[in-house]
Amino acid sequence: MAQKITPKKTPIAEQDPIVRGKNFDEVCLGYSLEEARLEAARCLQCKTAPCIGGCPVAINIPGFIKALADGDLPKAWEVLSDATALPAVCGRVCPQETQCEGVCTVGKIKGKEPVAIGKLERFVADWKAAQPEEPVTPPAQDKGKVAVIGSGPAGLTVAGDLAKMGYKVTVFEALHEPGGVLMYGIPEFRLPKEIVRREIGNIRKLGVDVEVNSVVGRTLSMEEIRSSFDAVFIGTGAGTPHFMRLPGTNLNGVFSASEYLTRINLMHAYQFPDYDTPTRKSKKVVVFGGGNVAMDAARSALRLGADEVTIVYRRSVEELPARIEEYHHAVEEGIVFNFLTNPVEYIGDEKGYLKAVRCIRMKLGEPDASGRRRPIPIEGSEFVIEADTAVEAIGQGSNKVLLNAFPELKLNRWGYIDADEKTGETNLPGVYAGGDIVTGAATVILAMGVGRDAARSIDAYIQGKKQA
Amino acid sequence: MYKILSKRLIAPKEYDIWVEAPRVARNGKAGQFVVLRTSEKGERIPLTVADYDREGGRIRIIFQVVGKTTMAMSRLDVGDSLHDVLGPLGNPSEIENLGTVLMVGGGVGIAALYPILKELKKAGNKVITILGGRTSELVILKEECAACSDELLVTTDDGSEGIRGVVTDAMQILAERGEKIARAWIIGPTIMMKFAALKAKELGIPCWVSLNPIMVDGTGMCGCCRVTVNDEIRFACVDGPEFDGWGVNWNEFMNRMGQYKDEEKISLEKFQSEVGE
Ligand SMILES: Cc1cc2nc3c(=O)[nH]c(=O)nc-3n(C[C@H](O)[C@H](O)[C@H](O)COP(=O)(O)OP(=O)(O)OC[C@H]3O[C@@H](n4cnc5c(N)ncnc54)[C@H](O)[C@@H]3O)c2cc1C
Ligand SMILES: Cc1cc2nc3c(=O)[nH]c(=O)nc-3n(C[C@H](O)[C@H](O)[C@H](O)COP(=O)(O)OP(=O)(O)OC[C@H]3O[C@@H](n4cnc5c(N)ncnc54)[C@H](O)[C@@H]3O)c2cc1C
Ligand code: SF4
Ligand code: SF4
Ligand code: FES
Numbered sequence: 001m002a003q004k005i006t007p008k009k010t011p012i013a014e015q016d017p018i019v020r021g022k023n024f025d026e027v028c029l030g031y032s033l034e035e036a037r038l039e040a041a042r043c044l045q046c047k048t049a050p051c052i053g054g055c056p057v058a059i060n061i062p063g064f065i066k067a068l069a070d071g072d073l074p075k076a077w078e079v080l081s082d083a084t085a086l087p088a089v090c091g092r093v094c095p096q097e098t099q100c101e102g103v104c105t106v107g108k109i110k111g112k113e114p115v116a117i118g119k120l121e122r123f124v125a126d127w128k129a130a131q132p133e134e135p136v137t138p139p140a141q142d143k144g145k146v147a148v149i150g151s152g153p154a155g156l157t158v159a160g161d162l163a164k165m166g167y168k169v170t171v172f173e174a175l176h177e178p179g180g181v182l183m184y185g186i187p188e189f190r191l192p193k194e195i196v197r198r199e200i201g202n203i204r205k206l207g208v209d210v211e212v213n214s215v216v217g218r219t220l221s222m223e224e225i226r227s228s229f230d231a232v233f234i235g236t237g238a239g240t241p242h243f244m245r246l247p248g249t250n251l252n253g254v255f256s257a258s259e260y261l262t263r264i265n266l267m268h269a270y271q272f273p274d275y276d277t278p279t280r281k282s283k284k285v286v287v288f289g290g291g292n293v294a295m296d297a298a299r300s301a302l303r304l305g306a307d308e309v310t311i312v313y314r315r316s317v318e319e320l321p322a323r324i325e326e327y328h329h330a331v332e333e334g335i336v337f338n339f340l341t342n343p344v345e346y347i348g349d350e351k352g353y354l355k356a357v358r359c360i361r362m363k364l365g366e367p368d369a370s371g372r373r374r375p376i377p378i379e380g381s382e383f384v385i386e387a388d389t390a391v392e393a394i395g396q397g398s399n400k401v402l403l404n405a406f407p408e409l410k411l412n413r414w415g416y417i418d419a420d421e422k423t424g425e426t427n428l429p430g431v432y433a434g435g436d437i438v439t440g441a442a443t444v445i446l447a448m449g450v451g452r453d454a455a456r457s458i459d460a461y462i463q464g465k466k467q468a
Numbered sequence: 469m470y471k472i473l474s475k476r477l478i479a480p481k482e483y484d485i486w487v488e489a490p491r492v493a494r495n496g497k498a499g500q501f502v503v504l505r506t507s508e509k510g511e512r513i514p515l516t517v518a519d520y521d522r523e524g525g526r527i528r529i530i531f532q533v534v535g536k537t538t539m540a541m542s543r544l545d546v547g548d549s550l551h552d553v554l555g556p557l558g559n560p561s562e563i564e565n566l567g568t569v570l571m572v573g574g575g576v577g578i579a580a581l582y583p584i585l586k587e588l589k590k591a592g593n594k595v596i597t598i599l600g601g602r603t604s605e606l607v608i609l610k611e612e613c614a615a616c617s618d619e620l621l622v623t624t625d626d627g628s629e630g631i632r633g634v635v636t637d638a639m640q641i642l643a644e645r646g647e648k649i650a651r652a653w654i655i656g657p658t659i660m661m662k663f664a665a666l667k668a669k670e671l672g673i674p675c676w677v678s679l680n681p682i683m684v685d686g687t688g689m690c691g692c693c694r695v696t697v698n699d700e701i702r703f704a705c706v707d708g709p710e711f712d713g714w715g716v717n718w719n720e721f722m723n724r725m726g727q728y729k730d731e732e733k734i735s736l737e738k739f740q741s742e743v744g745e
Contacts, residue, residue: 174687176505176512176552184689213554215687219491239689243701250696250720252727259690267684268509273738276511276536277684278731352723401687401706 005106009116010039017332021302024188024270027329028092028119036123040069043115046105051117054103056449059083061100061117068120076124085160085203086153086448088129088195089182091122094445095323129198138207141168144230144462148172149216149402152180153444154235154435156203157451158458163206165459170229172214174401177266180237181436182444184266185258187296189303190326193265217405230465231430231458234409234417235451238436239399243392244288248346253280253354257289257297257393264300282389285309286357288343289393290319295326297391298335309335310385314342314362314375338385340364342377346390356386396441416440424454432458470504470550473526479608481533482576483542484518490525492517492555498583499561499678499710502527503686505552506540513537514683514705516580517556527555530579530608536735543743557686558709561676565592566650570642570673571617572635572664574600574656578609580678581655588653589616596647597621598638600660604629635660636667643671651675654713658722665713675713679704681724696720 013029014020020027031039043065051061060079067075080087094100096118101107107114143166148155151173159169177183182196204210214220216236225232241256243249260279263269267277285301287294290313301309311330313320316339320327331337338359345358361381364373398416403409410418410427417426417433424432434450436442471488478484492502501516519528533542544550561584569588573581578599589595597617601607602625614620621638622630631638635656642649652675654664661677668675681693681704688706695704698715702708 174554174689175685176554213552214491215554215557218556219495219554221495239687241689241691243691243694245701249701250694250717250724252723256691259684259692262684262690267511272731273735275509276735278728278735280727352720399688 005042005044005109005112007112009113009119010035010042012116012119017329017334020189021333022305024303026192027189030126031119031123033127036120037069037071039116040065040120042106043069044105050103050105051100051115054100056099056443056445057083057452059100059121064124065115065117065120068124073124073127077128080121080124084448085157086199086444087121088125088199089153089191090445090448091118091120091125092191092195093186093323093443094118095443097324099445129195136205138205139164139166141166141207143167143459144466145170145228146458146462147225147229147232148235149225149232150174150180150235150237150435150437151178151200151210152235152237152435152447153182154237154437154447154451154454155180155233156200157448158233158235158432158434158455159208160203160206161452161455162458163203163208165455167459167462168207170209170211172216172220172225173210173212174215175266176212178210178212180235181239184262185293185296187261187265187300189299190296215401217402222402222406226430230462231432233424233451233454233458234402234426234431234433234437235435235447236399236402236437238396238416238441240397241392242395242397244343244394246343246345248348248354251346251348251354252352253282253387253389254346255280255389255391257287257293257391258396260297260391261293261300264304270300270304279304280389282306283308284387285389285391286343286385286387287311287391287393289313289395290315291321291393291395292323292326294391294393295322295330295335297393299326299330299333301389301391302333302335306389310338310387311335312338312341312343312357312359312385314340315372316340316364319372340375342375343390344382347384354388354390356384357390358382358384396436398437398440414440421450422453423457424450425457430461470553472544472546472548472550475544475546478530479606481542482530482606482608483533484528484530486521486526486528487550487553488525489527489553489555492553493520493522493525493527496520496527496556497560498563498587500556500558501580501686501709502529502553502555503557503683504550504554506537506544507551510540510551511537512552512554512684512686514557514680514686516583516678518579518582520583530576532576535732536739539736539739539745554686557705559707561587561653561710563587563591568594568596568647568649570639570647570649570652571595571597571613572600572639572652572654572656573597573613574635574660575606576608577656577660577678578607578613581653582609582613584653585613586616594618596642596649598623598635598642600624600635600638600656602626635664639664639667639671649673652713653678653710658718658725661713662716662718665716665718669714676710677713677716678709679711679716679721680709681721682727695724
């Protein structure tokens with residue numbers, strides 16, 4: 001049977017690299033129905049379905065692929081939505097190569113690529129979105145009241161799941177628009193905001209209230225929330241930028257990736273002056289880091305019209321933590337990569353604007369705690385890169401606004417909330433937490449996975465309390 | 469939500485408004501601010517809450533028209549609504565009985581000084597206030613500040629009211645008189661804060677200044693508002709907005725304020741041509 005399978009994934013349409021480097025429209029155009037069914041037919045329907053184990057929310061992957069192969073799209077949707085509230089998002093941004101597709105049986109056959117599970121998932125979700133809306137009758141909401149703090153993927157999943165189980169859920173979000181990183185971090189060309197809004201719309205239709213402009217710890221206190229809800233879920237993310245603290249960090253033109261991307265995504269700076277928020281007009285941009293955030297910042301800079309965009313990463317291409325697809329896209333678009341390099345100093349002009357970055361070459365030494373080889377500076381290898389804009393994408397820490405206002409909550413030694421990985425329980429009864437605020441910066445689907453588990457433990461907690 | 473309940477022009481280009489914002493009114497304290505947007509496509513701008521009406525669910529904002537967003541705000545009428553109001557943000561001022569405190573305000577910064585001054589008075593301090601401006605009509609909130617001060621000095625550049633000169637001249641007068649001041653709060657235009665803070669240092673008076681860098685989210689998420697104080701990078705929205713006035717790197721602060729000058733101009737001119745001003 002295996003010999004009938006085409007070695008490669010069914011090709012998918014993408015915008016031409018030259019064209020897309022100048023616009024913010026989505027890069028990947030998605031499958032047609034024929035292409036999707038062709039790709040679905042590559043799935044072996046393995047009895048053991050290792051792919052399910054590779055998916056943090058355990059989507060019944062062969063199940064939805066079978067329905068798709070049979071042309072039964074409503075069924076495919078049903079299977080998907082049983083397990084995930086954000087299929088159009090995950091199909092687009094999951095690091096599939098290390099999750100579902102990484103363990104796919106077809107991919108294990110020599111010379112063959114795995115089934116394009118993510119692309120099929122997004123196909124089904126996009127198909128569903130194009131169907132006429134069905135009126136949804138929100139489930140009864142008499143089982144209890146739950147507050148969710150933060151509207152990123154973790155919070156949204158908890159909210160959707162609990163609403164389906166019959167709870168009245170209110171989501172409190174600090175920003176003026178819900179979605180967390182999906183809204184302010186990941187750019188339009190990778191994840192159109194319309195899709196995020198649509199998926200949040202679906203969650204609202206279940207009866208979930210979303211209150212924006214509500215910073216918990218400031219606008220409302222934890223005491224107020226705990227006294228008016230049966231349980232609380234905290235999913236406030238890892239939103240505080242780290243800076244490398246190099247000399248010259250506060251020069252004009254030096255940004256954290258969070259600021260750079262928030263201006264562009266949440267505030268639409270790429271549509272300035274139609275939208276009011278500007279960002280810097282750059283000619284030469286350097287981005288530091290090697291993750292998705294760095295790729296997003298670099299590719300955004302290119303789209304804003306920069307002549308040259310360089311990513312500077314202190315390890316080598318093998319260690320690059322970004323999704324492989326995004327790395328390829330960045331290379332195709334003409335982003336320059338400077339591996340084994342680290343910045344040491346920002347150099348400014350007399351008016352306080354960045355004009356160059358002094359860097360140093362690195363080599364890889366012994367593996368460190370993370371198992372990756374530790375980069376070591378090569379003495380005497382310093383050189384200068386001209387740049388009017390620098391973006392630091394070296395990671396984020398926990399957002400402290402809520403944590404500072406709620407000192408009873410136990411944190412771990414990295415400053416994240418100390419919560420049980422399986423249940424989301426914290427040291428306080430009725431208070432649950434999950435997503436980046438517990439694990440540190442991770443992935444959308446991991447945040448959703450813990451959201452799912454936390455929803456179940458919150459349900460058990462509230463029902464248990466009622467019986468007691 | 470966020471309805472404008474009253475609006476008054478209190479000086480050229482300076483408006484005093486009350487806005488419906490019950491949760492901010494309930495939990496806000498002196499020294500805190502809000503971040504607001506006037507429209508769907510608008511910028512998020514920070515403005516200090518000048519007063520709270522907890523029962524009435526209202527907050528008071530006093531703002532000066534300097535660019536697109538503040539101009540758009542000035543064109544809203546009573547009954548219109550702001551699109552978003554987020555707050556209260558920033559750390560409340562440290563209010564305690566210190567003995568004698570010196571309150572130095574200039575320009576629209578007086579609006580930010582006033583709530584702190586009021587609380588310090590309530591806490592039992594002897595409050596000496598210096599308000600400065602280019603000319604008499606630009607010195608706002610004189611009566612309200614006077615009502616909560618043991619002494620109020622006004623300075624004007626043109627001598628149209630009070631002492632002819634700047635706020636540091638009035639600080640010098642107090643020093644010469646031998647006034648023992650435990651702490652000062654200095655809020656106003658950057659250049660005034662810089663020189664008044666230097667003066668306070670010279671006189672050995674510890675002081676708070678309230679920094680107003682450009683912000684985006686106002687919740688510690690972006691780092692746009694970073695300032696250097698005592699050689700450390702701090703985020704004004706979550707670590708401030710009040711900082712040790714002796715330790716601020718003023719030159720860097722002023723440079724960062726000018727980052728978007730060209731774009732601000734484009735934005736303002738586009739708006740003016742749209743509304744025909
Ligand atoms: C630029 C970028 C690109 C990424 N790309 C990918 C990718 O391709 N694939 C992938 O899987 N992952 C990616 N990630 C990581 C992924 O987005 C995160 O792991 C995920 O969003 C975490 O979800 P969360 O729900 O824990 O928190 P977040 O998405 O961070 O949401 C937290 C929300 O809580 C709000 N909040 C914070 N404090 C408060 C408070 N006190 N009161 C009320 N609300 C509050 C915040 O405003 C925010 O909206 C990327 C991250 C970034 C920054
Ligand atoms: C914590 C904080 C509290 C503030 N409280 C008040 C207040 O109570 N009343 C008030 O009138 N203003 C206050 N400001 C300043 C206010 O935020 C700005 O005036 C406003 O952002 C200008 O927006 P704009 O679109 O109208 O002008 P823009 O077009 O953005 O700016 C026009 C010009 O205004 C100046 N400017 C820009 N941003 C700021 C800024 N953050 N602070 C000062 N000047 C700026 C610059 O010189 C700029 O060239 C506060 C700022 C902060 C950070
Ligand atoms: S949610 Fe992510 S890991 Fe799970 S099947 Fe979809 S793409 Fe794969
Ligand atoms: S492992 Fe691959 S081939 Fe097997 S069921 Fe899952 S998707 Fe299909
Ligand atoms: S305004 Fe974004 S961190 Fe302060």
